[in-house]
Amino acid sequence: MKKVSIVGSGNVGTNAAFYIAEKRVADVLLVDVIEGLAEGKSLDLMEAAPIRGYDIGIRGSSSIEDIRGSEVVVIAAGKVRLPGMRREDVLEENTQIVAPICEDIARFASDAIVIVVTEPVDALTHFTMKKTGFKREKVMGVAGVLDSVRLRYFISRKLGVSPLDVTAMVLAGHHDYMMPVFQYCRVAGIPITELLPKKELNDLRKQVRNAGGEIVSYLKTGSAFYAPAASVAEMVEVIVRDKKRILSVPAYLQGEYGIDGICLGVTILLGAQGVERIFELRLTEEQTSALKYSASVLEEMQKKMLKTWGLN
Amino acid sequence: MNKVSVIGSGNVGATTVNYLAEKKTADLVLVDIIEGMPIGKSLDFVQSGPIRRYDVEIVGSNDFASIRDSDVVVVTAGLPRKPGMTREDLLIKNASIIERVSEEVATYAPNCVMIIVTNPLDVMCYVALKVSGFALKKVVGMAGILDSTRFCYFIAEELGVHPLDVTALVLGGHGDQMVPLPRYTVVSGIPITELLSEETIESLVERTRKGGAEIVNLLKTGSAFYAPAASVSEMVEAVIRDTKRILPCSAYLRGEYGLEDVFVGVPAKLGKDGVESVIELSLSKKEREALEASALTVRKNIEIWEAARRSAKAGVKG
Numbered sequence: 235m236k237k238v239s240i241v242g243s244g245n246v247g248t249n250a251a252f253y254i255a256e257k258r259v260a261d262v263l264l265v266d267v268i269e270g271l272a273e274g275k276s277l278d279l280m281e282a283a284p285i286r287g288y289d290i291g292i293r294g295s296s297s298i299e300d301i302r303g304s305e306v307v308v309i310a311a312g313k314v315r316l317p318g319m320r321r322e323d324v325l326e327e328n329t330q331i332v333a334p335i336c337e338d339i340a341r342f343a344s345d346a347i348v349i350v351v352t353e354p355v356d357a358l359t360h361f362t363m364k365k366t367g368f369k370r371e372k373v374m375g376v377a378g379v380l381d382s383v384r385l386r387y388f389i390s391r392k393l394g395v396s397p398l399d400v401t402a403m404v405l406a407g408h409h410d411y412m413m414p415v416f417q418y419c420r421v422a423g424i425p426i427t428e429l430l431p432k433k434e435l436n437d438l439r440k441q442v443r444n445a446g447g448e449i450v451s452y453l454k455t456g457s458a459f460y461a462p463a464a465s466v467a468e469m470v471e472v473i474v475r476d477k478k479r480i481l482s483v484p485a486y487l488q489g490e491y492g493i494d495g496i497c498l499g500v501t502i503l504l505g506a507q508g509v510e511r512i513f514e515l516r517l518t519e520e521q522t523s524a525l526k527y528s529a530s531v532l533e534e535m536q537k538k539m540l541k542t543w544g545l546n
Numbered sequence: 547m548n549k550v551s552v553i554g555s556g557n558v559g560a561t562t563v564n565y566l567a568e569k570k571t572a573d574l575v576l577v578d579i580i581e582g583m584p585i586g587k588s589l590d591f592v593q594s595g596p597i598r599r600y601d602v603e604i605v606g607s608n609d610f611a612s613i614r615d616s617d618v619v620v621v622t623a624g625l626p627r628k629p630g631m632t633r634e635d636l637l638i639k640n641a642s643i644i645e646r647v648s649e650e651v652a653t654y655a656p657n658c659v660m661i662i663v664t665n666p667l668d669v670m671c672y673v674a675l676k677v678s679g680f681a682l683k684k685v686v687g688m689a690g691i692l693d694s695t696r697f698c699y700f701i702a703e704e705l706g707v708h709p710l711d712v713t714a715l716v717l718g719g720h721g722d723q724m725v726p727l728p729r730y731t732v733v734s735g736i737p738i739t740e741l742l743s744e745e746t747i748e749s750l751v752e753r754t755r756k757g758g759a760e761i762v763n764l765l766k767t768g769s770a771f772y773a774p775a776a777s778v779s780e781m782v783e784a785v786i787r788d789t790k791r792i793l794p795c796s797a798y799l800r801g802e803y804g805l806e807d808v809f810v811g812v813p814a815k816l817g818k819d820g821v822e823s824v825i826e827l828s829l830s831k832k833e834r835e836a837l838e839a840s841a842l843t844v845r846k847n848i849e850i851w852e853a854a855r856r857s858a859k860a861g862v863k864g
Contacts, residue, residue, distance in 0.1 A: 395815060396789040403735045418735030422792035422813055423715035477708045480734035516740060
């Protein structure tokens, strides 16, 4: 059985372990710096196993060296935003949290593929790549998978069809300028541009951009974790089982779409080797300039972050 | 618990029961006129239940009364085409089976959705509709979903991507008369026209058209049943769970695509009432002509059936 480690046993980390267990993808190690937390949660999960019928092992630990031998390491540690905060507002604090984790990953699991959940995810994916010194294929974030699953849900409700028949694609940064690419959003193969008028598409764009914030405003003391954890589990399963799925994730660009040296959401082929291919899709002129705008906003933040840490 | 009955306990019928039991979709009844056969198969199923963890009932029966009050009735009964048999012979023989079955379904399960699998598919749907007297949306045929799952598989294999990410849309009849729509056929939303050359797409379409025959040639003594049964059970799920799936199905048309009083493969929204709507796509001239040709063949077959039925009635009277 393969091994997946999840660093950070908050709601996203623990629920990702839960989904991974239910699908019997791999043995899971939950790690947290808070003594006892990961052990307690993993014990609770394992005690459900006889009813839920999973036969993989879930273990908790407060020693990060236990990630040795992991195929995939998920970084789900860090602060989440609260009402009124933007994702960028947790950048400084979360880089401090993620930096030592990166060093430990490089030391104990240097062959692993790393999935970054911690916000702001585009910047921290870039940070993780530089800090671990891993190749770009091995590091990616969770954003497009989450944004597009949310958009799939919104489209299915608007049209009154099963979410199973809806596919969606959201590119660019996981921030206010994230970009649904509607000609690639389909219902049973039919572009939603043939099924919905422009005004409805604009509403959907607003809705998906605000989706994370909407849940934060309801929960007040935290942010969404079921759909984020489902997205993590999906990506982990694709890598562990080498499923070669086409998904969008924040990845490091080297000239694709004319963008160089930053991380942002693009369409990739995901498999056992990580980011196995980056697709450059046929975007409209308007979409290309929106992507570049999102990139320029991210570039400023990412350059500044790397400079502060002396990483280049 | 909902109830689904499957008429015909051959490989497609029995494998459909297998898939539905695994997904715990509904209580299941397998019916056949061959004495003992459906009872034996259902016993075999329930005896695998403790390992496979079924908690639905599975019953086999030689008596149509056991389908009473089913929510869905799947009709797989019929003969395969045998050497030396003309298409017309097959049509007449299977139409008489469907007539009998449809009368029984109308008697015992008058509120069900009927899913027809028997070939030639589109005309058998028409026979079932007319004989049962059911509402138009309550009779639907399985064909397009099978062609599209085959097409999806071939595309995934060609591109080296996961089949889950491939969605294909086909219209028209089954096999030779299939009308594939490459620009509506996508991988994670990306049209295959952006990923594959025209020649490659054409060769995958050809393989899909002949997908059934390819398997018959390999098996020699029978035809495919796993993919057909998977396709049927997907449709059953959509109806029982009212999931509003958009699936290519054979549906009765009333002017959609300019076609009337005929069953043809089109994208349809499936829910608890059967075909809840037919989705009309903008087609190219070539695609429209291919769809019309497909409908014309079905129409001709309907006329053959109607003529045979008239002469049979006249024969009885005479």
